[in-house]
Amino acid sequence: MLVVTSGDVYTDLDVLACAIAYGEILNKTHRPALVYLPGPLNESITSSMRNWDFKYQTKLEPGDYQYVIVDVSDPDHISRVVDPTKISKIYDHHFGHEDYWRSRIGDGAHIEPVGACATLIWEEAVKKGATLSQISVNLLYTAIFSNTLNFNASVTHDRDKRAFAQLGKLVDLPPNWPEIYYSELEADVFANPSEAIVKDIKTTVLSKFPHPFIIGQLELWNSQKFLVNHMGTIKEALQAHGNPYWFFTSPSISDGHNYLYTENPGLKDLLTRLIGAKFTGDLGTTDKLYLRKEILKKLQEYK
Template identity: 35%
Template structure:
């Protein structure tokens, strides 16, 4: 069995879509595959998406199973069900471990700078000549993951391939023209209904570099400015309870801006070393917005010059 899985901390819409859609493709190609994860879903997968007829498999990997990793390449963050020596393929867009995996897997390691891992899965469907056979739910999942991970095509790593993939998938499934606004607004409503759980579900400990705050929370919503104004005390209180060195990156799709919240001077200084930014009472407004993976790339580049 080929087990398609992702990270350990949480499953976001990109990882969720890739697991399901890539397992479907492998099965179409005659390779027995299951989409499996033991990680909790985060708030980038709202109720409308969960209502689509697509689910992860309730399957426990066996001794002879092989593993495909999607939307993750850091060996410290795999789903605990993964056996490292039995990984046969990696599909990801996060930087930092390209050389590691190329040495192990060669061309079976597909790690490249692109807006969404979902785009890489789309390209596999297309290359296999099986795109006309993709299920409606897999097409909708991949399209939505591309919307989310490219920040509605405003993200720094958005490519022409991301745009083309979304247009093709949206036509396949006939997504409504207002689906982007509906999706991000629904994500925001879910986040605000359970704010602490949302923070916990997308909090990463940055162990790869010391150039970023150690605790890095991120959320993508329709109107991040309004969310910060309504909930800043609760956000800061909870993050401070996790450690002194923290930040929140709240990405505002409506404004194409990012709101960075970091109250410790040391955390602010780390970020100011990477970018020329102005802090006002613990908040910096970034235009255009940046994602965690963008900042990680900057931080790794800065580290290499020290």
């Protein structure tokens, strides 16, 4: 039996879309599979989307499994129940662990520089001639524009745009779905800001630095409003990790740049050098949109 899974801290939209769709691809090509996602859904899956009829397991019974991993390739972030020697495939778009996996599973490692892992999964569906359900099509379509910040992020690839266009012919969503999605996302976040922040915090260890980084991220239509109203909540959530090297980044899609928050002078200086951040006190801005993974890549490449 094949198990499609990811990490276990939280389940974001790209993870959900990829896991549901790839599980369906396997089952429709006569390879029995189940989807196991132990992490709670985070804010990127909006209230109305949670009523979509997707199904997965949050607990995994003991068994003889082979694993397909989606949207993560850092060995430290893969679900703890996974036996790493039984991973047969990985689909991811995050940098840093390509050689590690290619040396272990060879052609089973599909780690490629696209904006959304959902793009890779859609390409697999096309390659295998698998007709996906409406739910999977809608999830992949939404994950692609969400993970590329509505195609404004620099990680956006022509492959993302092509997959989005192909899926756009198949979805049964309103024509203005991206606008509806971001409006719902913002309403959900403002309704429960603490939970939204906690469910999208990533702890990252980079070999060039003697300490881990604690990075919170929320992608919003209007990030400035959120930061101004909820700085105390952000600080409390990030400081709870007991590490002074924390910062919060929020791409503000309506005005095309990020809002940043940190109280660490060294981090302010680092973010200024890496992404041209301009700080006034503890709040900073950038001159274009950055996803967390793009900032992490610049940290990894820092000399």
